[in-house]
Structures are given as structure tokens and as C-alpha cells.
Amino acid sequence: MTHHGSALQGFGLGLRPQHYERILAGDCAVDWFEILSENYLVPGGRPLYYLDRIAERFPLAMHGVSLSIGSSDPLNRSYLRDLARLARRVQPRLISDHLCWTGVDGLNLHDLMPLPQTDEAVHHVARRIGQVQDALGRQFVLENVSSYVGFTHSRLAEWQFLSAIVAESGCALLLDINNVYVNSVNHGFDALDYLDGLPRHSVRQIHLAGHSQDAAGTGLLIDTHDHPVCDAVWALYAAALERFGAVPSMIERDDRIPPLDDLLAELDQARDIASRVTTVSV
Amino acid sequence: MSDAPSLLRLQRQMQARVLHGDDTLLVQIADNAGVGATRRARVYEDAYRLRLIEALGNDFAVLKAHLGAERFEALAASYLADHPSRYFSMRHVGTELSAWLSRHPVDRLAAQPHCAELAAFEWAQGEVFDAADSNIVVLGDIAGVPPEAWHRLRLQLKPAIRWLPLHGNAPAFVLAHSNDASMPAMTWREEPIMWLLWRRGFDVYWRALESDEAAALSVAREGANFGEICASLCAWHPDDAVALRAASLLKLWISDELIAALDFDQVAP
Numbered sequence: 001m002t003h004h005g006s007a008l009q010g011f012g013l014g015l016r017p018q019h020y021e022r023i024l025a026g027d028c029a030v031d032w033f034e035i036l037s038e039n040y041l042v043p044g045g046r047p048l049y050y051l052d053r054i055a056e057r058f059p060l061a062m063h064g065v066s067l068s069i070g071s072s073d074p075l076n077r078s079y080l081r082d083l084a085r086l087a088r089r090v091q092p093r094l095i096s097d098h099l100c101w102t103g104v105d106g107l108n109l110h111d112l113m114p115l116p117q118t119d120e121a122v123h124h125v126a127r128r129i130g131q132v133q134d135a136l137g138r139q140f141v142l143e144n145v146s147s148y149v150g151f152t153h154s155r156l157a158e159w160q161f162l163s164a165i166v167a168e169s170g171c172a173l174l175l176d177i178n179n180v181y182v183n184s185v186n187h188g189f190d191a192l193d194y195l196d197g198l199p200r201h202s203v204r205q206i207h208l209a210g211h212s213q214d215a216a217g218t219g220l221l222i223d224t225h226d227h228p229v230c231d232a233v234w235a236l237y238a239a240a241l242e243r244f245g246a247v248p249s250m251i252e253r254d255d256r257i258p259p260l261d262d263l264l265a266e267l268d269q270a271r272d273i274a275s276r277v278t279t280v281s282v
Numbered sequence: 283m284s285d286a287p288s289l290l291r292l293q294r295q296m297q298a299r300v301l302h303g304d305d306t307l308l309v310q311i312a313d314n315a316g317v318g319a320t321r322r323a324r325v326y327e328d329a330y331r332l333r334l335i336e337a338l339g340n341d342f343a344v345l346k347a348h349l350g351a352e353r354f355e356a357l358a359a360s361y362l363a364d365h366p367s368r369y370f371s372m373r374h375v376g377t378e379l380s381a382w383l384s385r386h387p388v389d390r391l392a393a394q395p396h397c398a399e400l401a402a403f404e405w406a407q408g409e410v411f412d413a414a415d416s417n418i419v420v421l422g423d424i425a426g427v428p429p430e431a432w433h434r435l436r437l438q439l440k441p442a443i444r445w446l447p448l449h450g451n452a453p454a455f456v457l458a459h460s461n462d463a464s465m466p467a468m469t470w471r472e473e474p475i476m477w478l479l480w481r482r483g484f485d486v487y488w489r490a491l492e493s494d495e496a497a498a499l500s501v502a503r504e505g506a507n508f509g510e511i512c513a514s515l516c517a518w519h520p521d522d523a524v525a526l527r528a529a530s531l532l533k534l535w536i537s538d539e540l541i542a543a544l545d546f547d548q549v550a551p
Contacts, residue, residue: 038371043441044415046484066370072290079370104293108367109300109330110337110375113293120289148325150312153286188314218317220325 008032008061008093008205011267011274012250015060019260020050023058029264030058032093034250037064040090041082055090061205062087063174067097067132069142070115070125072104080135087136094204096141096174099125099162114147117154117161126168133171141204142166143174146182146211146223158183159197166202173198175247176207177237178229182221191236195243206249208237208270226255228266234273241277249274299323300330301366334362337372341408342379344452344459345400360386373408380405396450396468403452403477406444407488410481413442416542421533423544431546435508437535438543439499442481447474453488482539494518498531499540508532 010031015023017039022028033054040051054060066079087095100112115121132140144162156164166173175198184191210227214220229237229251241247251266287295287310298304300323311319335358339346346354361382367375380402387394418440427435451469458465476496479488491499494515501514512528519527535541 038373041371042373042412045412045442045481047412048415049484070289072293076370101293103367104290104297106368107297107301108369109297109326110333110367110372111300111326111329113296113326116289116292118286118289124289149319149322150314151292151310152312153310154312186315186317214325216321216324218321219315220317220322222325 006059006093008059008248010248011271012061012248013260013263013267014063014250014252014254015051015054016253016257017047017050018257020054022260024050024053026057028260030267032059032061032248032250034061034063034252035090035092037062037083037086037095038066040086041079051090060090060092062090062092062095063143064095064097065110065112066102066108068100068102068108069097069128069132070099070113070121071101072124073106075128075131077135080132084136094141094172094174095136095138096143096205098143098145099165100145112145114145114149114151115161116151117156117158119155119164122156122161122164122168125165129165129169129171133169139170139172141172141174143176143207144179144183145176146179146186146221148186148220148222150187157189157193157197158187159194163197163199166199171202172204173202174205174207175203175240175244176209176252177240178207178209178211178233179223181233181236182211182223185219185221192239195236195240198244200244203240203244203247206237206240206244206247207252208233208249208266209252209254224255225253228262229269234269237270238273238277241274246274246278296323296326300326303327331359331362334367334372334375335359338362338376338379341373341376342401342404344404344456345397347459348400348455348465349397357383376401376405393468393470396452396470399446399448399450400452400455402446403448403456403479403488406446406479407456407486410442410444410479410486411484413481416440416442418539419536419541419544421536424532424536427544427546433507433509434546436505436545437502437508437511437532437541438545439503439540440480440542443540444479445496445500446477446479448477449474453477453490478540480538480540487538494527495531495534498528499535 012032012034013030015033015035040047098112102113103109129140180191180194208229209225210229212222212224212227214222249270251263253263292310295307299307307323308319311322313319335355338358361379364382365378369375380398383401384398449470454466476491477488478491479486497514498511502511512524515524515527
């Protein structure tokens, strides 16, 4: 409750159930936590108990995977109402989801499916973000996703696509540095062009994560969130901070979740880079 | 170029590729790194299959252990083909698995009704785990019920409760799995036993109900007053023993934390 209306600041982690007790023990050097919204869209029990207690002590960001902002289906109003209810409960500093679609014709693939980078998709997504912002009563934050296919009829580079949506909808960006890197490899573009092409003052949050090589040996990178952040992504993070300033940043680990201390050590790396880049910038 | 698909058409093509391996998407995929459209699409096809089968394996861990990973994965893939997710959260993907299993034999080796019951039991555990919170009546609250109000006392059961009639011994499988013990032999009886699952604190408990308790709890759940609950016990107990049995059941339900509220509307003088 006490954090409503303030912006995120500093360095955070994705909140994972494995770490609840340690976090509440009170020796956790984290400025904020990001929750996976869907994990708490439940009637009651253990998840909400811990969420309430952690929300009393730390600022939170709400991060979803089910909005399907790019789908041709109507927005799921019931899901949006649930999201708004959870937001009233934990008073998050920001609410985000992905630039993707998750299904059509009422089905859900439970994956972050890529959109064609077309004017049609820009207008479609921007219109729906407007509806989401009206429903939530706040600016919505949109995250770039990793992708493994592009489409022959895409007319915009990914950063142009994102920028056009931001300009048309007034949303902000959650910049996933790993996803930029993964896509630069998967689709053959310069990741710095991507960073240079984004609207400078729209980036509200940064995700840092690890990825894997496609087991089939194609050279594709897969956004698995089950490894530490790699050197190339750290370098790109530094480049992002040079462009966007001291953006609140976090480590996002979703699989093979290590002990909290390992994630805190990884977060210290982010702090070191930010400190160095900030010093250089000043 | 001239026949660029609409967003809706492209999404339908991509969904059909992921769900059914439909080829129409492939011509729309750009490939500027020599990977090939088929392989690129395959990343999404594999991710869908692996992610949902893993989610089902987590929700039905005992069924998976009972069948073995390979048979469980084949079963899960077959279930998903019949029931592609219509839920916003993966938490609900297994909603229809038990009912589906009761209609579809797993394979010739598996006892189909037993697997369906095991799935139903595991699903009920999950539902109880994060069911809505509620107040808990404690024994001391009974003292607040005026003697003249007992006959109209109604028990409000808490939301974190499920009932399940079982012919087989699914709970013994769950217990063996949680103890890392070998699975017991399957048993099956003609008349089902009613099992109660409920949450106490954050833990899920279960126990078999005696027939009289199942009947009494059932009428209590339907809103019967305490007099009617006592009457439901008359089929099992002589008249002079009914009140004692009802009182001991009420005490048991309260100590198990099944009761959320005691309702006895005040009567105007």
C-alpha cells in the first residue's frame, strides 16, 4: 500500500516461491521484487499469504504472460478484472506484459507468440493497449519478446515496431536485454541498432536473463531463463544504460532456479555495471 | 507479397502449425540466417508440447509416477489434442483430465477407472491448496451459541474443502509417492467411499468419511440446521445416541478446521 504511485528504483529480482522464507527472514539485499501475476490470480492459500507479507516490505512490479495484447481475439475482460483486483491488493509500481499473442479463437498456446511487424499490428496493439490502460487506470508497460520466426510481410524492424506502438499508445517499455540479444542472433541484426532505435525516455524497467542454444544445432538461441546472464548480454546491458540512464533492472530466472544468494551475486554484477556506466556517463 | 495475410489469418495459421503441424504458415516465415522455416516453426511446436506436458506432469505427479514418464507423456499429448487449453493460466489445463481419462483408456496395461480416480484426487488436492481463505471456528466459539439457538444453528463450511467418492485406493498411491515408497497394489470396491480433502494452514489433508459422517456433513453443506443434521444420523444410530454422535462430529469438524462460521439468526422477542 505504501508504495503506490512511486516509480521503481534500483535492482530487483523475480519473486519465486523457493525464496519466500529467506526473503521474509529479512536479510535480502533487493530493492524490489517482480511477481508473475498469474501465480497470484488464485482464490487464496499459501501464494497470497506470502505475497501480502512480501508486499508489506518490498515494492512490487506485476508482470503477466496472459494478456495476449496482440491476439485477434477480444481482450479477456475477466482476466483484466482479476489483474486490476490483484493490483489493488499489492499496489504495484508498474504492470507489464509482453508484445505477443498467446492464442486465437479462444485457445491458449501458453507461449509468447511473435507478431508480424506491420502497420496493421501496430494499430491493433496500440488500440488494445489503450483499452488495457483504461481498465487498469494507469500506464501499461510492454516487454519485447524473444522470437524464432520472422514474417516475410513484416515491414518494420523490431525496434521500429516497438517505437511505433509506444508512440501510438502512450505505453512504456520493459526492455529485456536478453531478448534483444537473442533476436539479434536469431534474425541477424545489430543489437546496438535496436537500442539506438528505441524511444529514449520510454524504458521503465530492464530484464536480464540467460538463454540456451537450440539443441538441434541450428544456431538459434532459445529464451529459456534457466542460465546465468552471459557476457554478451552484460555488455549489451551496459550499452543500454549508456543510452537510457539508470533504469531499474532485475534478474529474471524461471527455470533451474538457484539459491537466492546466487541470484543476489548476479544482481551485484548488474549493480557494478550500472555504477561503472553511470560514473562514465557523468 | 500481394497476398500478405491479415493478422487474424496469420495467427490462425501459426496456431494450426503448433497444434496440428499444418503447413500453410511456412511460406510466411522469413529466414535470413539459413535456419529454415520448418525448424524455426518447430521451436514453437516443441515448446508448446513440452511446456504443457510438464505442467500436467506437475499437477498429476502421482499419476505420472504410476504410469511412468513415457506413458504419461503419450497420455498427456492425447489429452491435449482433445482438450487444447482455453484457459488464461496453465494452472487450469488439467481441469478435464480425470473426466477425459474415464472415457479414454490410457493403454491396455493401465486400469482406466483407477487412473481417472487418481487424477481426480490429485486435481482436488490442487484445488484445495489455493482455494479461498476464510475464518475458522474454534471450539470456544461454541460457547457463544445460546442453548435455545442450537436447533437452528447452521454450519458454514469453509471454501477449501472438496469431496470425492472413490472406489479405488488413490489416496494410498498419493501417500506412497510423497513418502518415496513403492506404489501399493490397486484395490477396487463396488461401493465408493467418500473422501474429504481440506486445507489446514497451508497444508492439504484428507481422510475417508464414515457413512454417517458423510451424510451429516453433506446435509450441513446444503444448509441444514443442527436439528436436521441430527436427524440425518438417525439412519445409523438409535435415537438416544444421535445427539452424542452429532456433538462429537461437530467437535471433530471444528478441530479439523472445516467450519468457517456458526450461523444462528437472532429471533426477535
